Amino acid sequence: MADREQLWCPSGSAYAPESLVLAVRHGLDGPPAYLPAPRPAAEALAELADGVEPRRLLRLASHCVPHCLNRAGDTCTLATRLTSPPPKAAAPPACHLRPACKWWTQSGPPACHACPQVATRRPGPDR
Template structure:
């Protein structure tokens, strides 16, 4: 099967690493208080070996992964848009002056939906955070439709 990051499919840049066909497109760096994603030049498939290397942390603490956007199967999808992407754009500060060197951008749901404004905030998004601020908790919490 062709790598999902090179197929003509919409990708969720906040997919769980366990989702089956996910790829790593970034590694969490920075600090606990100010995490930043270091983007990979090429997305890498999530493998059992890669997951094992993250131990004792969870893979989602260390890697940013993308997988097929499951639309209606996701708690953040409202039938048309990704509400997580909307909340990120509406609530999080810009953390970069330039578009990050993201290898999944052309297929990214957030890019397709929110454009550059999502990309300028994306480097601070970490999937598993154990001490999130109230702002991060509010942004990540699904809203009732």
């Protein structure tokens, strides 16, 4: 993974230069299948059909940014909401982002358990 000093958001932008694909969602309600290794988002975006919203199919990560709507100071309010109360899950997914993940750094294992349940955006019709 890239720069470990920079924290990453596991629900990030598809279009940030550093964006990575962590998982591919199967169907609108299916769980994400985490990739064996992260893939540059630019490569995956080039393979999507025109008009397909990337976040509908891809679980993306990008750097946490100061202007994020889910940020309050140094806290990710989304991670806080996801882990209160702590989710119930058998095991967190295998994830290459974890060592640099803002959610993991802030909330620990409960964030990893909740992560597969998060959709960056509600699926809607493709254009």
